[in-house]
Amino acid sequence: MGHPNSTVPVVMSFSASDPSGGAGIQADIEALGSMGCHCSPIITTVTAQDTTDMYHFYPCPSRLVRDQARAVLEDIPIAAFKVGILGSIENIRAVHQLLKDYPHIPVVLDPCLYFGSKSKPIDPAALEAIIALLLPFVTICTPNTQEARLMAPEADTLDACAQEIMAHGANYVLITGQHQISNKITNTFYGNYRRLEVFHWDRLENNYQGSGCTLTASLAGLLAQGLSASSAIHQAQEYTAECLKQGFRIGMGQHHPNRLFWARETSYQYDAQQEQQKKIVN
Numbered sequence: 001m002g003h004p005n006s007t008v009p010v011v012m013s014f015s016a017s018d019p020s021g022g023a024g025i026q027a028d029i030e031a032l033g034s035m036g037c038h039c040s041p042i043i044t045t046v047t048a049q050d051t052t053d054m055y056h057f058y059p060c061p062s063r064l065v066r067d068q069a070r071a072v073l074e075d076i077p078i079a080a081f082k083v084g085i086l087g088s089i090e091n092i093r094a095v096h097q098l099l100k101d102y103p104h105i106p107v108v109l110d111p112c113l114y115f116g117s118k119s120k121p122i123d124p125a126a127l128e129a130i131i132a133l134l135l136p137f138v139t140i141c142t143p144n145t146q147e148a149r150l151m152a153p154e155a156d157t158l159d160a161c162a163q164e165i166m167a168h169g170a171n172y173v174l175i176t177g178q179h180q181i182s183n184k185i186t187n188t189f190y191g192n193y194r195r196l197e198v199f200h201w202d203r204l205e206n207n208y209q210g211s212g213c214t215l216t217a218s219l220a221g222l223l224a225q226g227l228s229a230s231s232a233i234h235q236a237q238e239y240t241a242e243c244l245k246q247g248f249r250i251g252m253g254q255h256h257p258n259r260l261f262w263a264r265e266t267s268y269q270y271d272a273q274q275e276q277q278k279k280i281v282n
Helices: 024-034 062-073 089-101 124-137 145-151 158-167 211-224 229-245 272-281
Strands: 010-017 038-049 054-059 080-083 107-109 172-175 184-191 194-202
Touching: 010 024, 010 062, 010 211, 024 038, 024 211, 024 229, 038 062, 038 089, 062 089, 080 211, 089 124, 107 124, 107 211, 124 145, 145 158, 145 172, 158 172, 158 184, 172 229, 184 229, 194 229, 211 229
Parallel strands: 010 038, 010 080, 080 107
Antiparallel strands: 038 054, 172 184, 184 194
């Protein structure tokens, strides 16, 4: 039997579970839903974190990661992959094999090379595995400036970092500038071994948990909808910027991006008083 027809693209997201709901799989589900997509969440890591920091993370066995993905891939047509925290070299290898088996599906890679507020980078062997095993299959890689320099340590400029990342196989690179000290956030988009476009965004006063997840998941969703890389880059940044502007603080740490801001428009609000009046009339 063939696949059922569907107008809803499905994006498979490999990422960690965040119990605070700010980042990881939880962020991906919200962002992908906002892009008109369905998320197939593949849990790679279970974390203990809140809005202030990540305290512990527990990688899932690679066999479990593989079996989760295989079960879905044999049942549902996947329109794009989003790859976030994988948690272990074994999981990187498992995802490598999956991407190798489905080479025509676009891939958005959020390198996630630093964990927690102490900004401790991942193990060098895991970084090497990401570069060697994942980058050859990546459509768009989205490192921040710190991650770009870590991925290309011999490069003397961010432009050179992007060139090296593309040399390892990524078709496009978006280097995000939220970690730079400046009044504006500068994101730079590269492709075809050259700088394609530079974007400037106002820096907001708050810090946000899951802003990178929001950007990369929406990027994957837009690619799944058939947009070009350039169009997806524009629209994903605009969406992410609006999520941050309308963000909220629910804990003692970072703000959460409001990825469902569009659902709070007047036309969508639930009016309990009107609903109660309808019950009385009926």
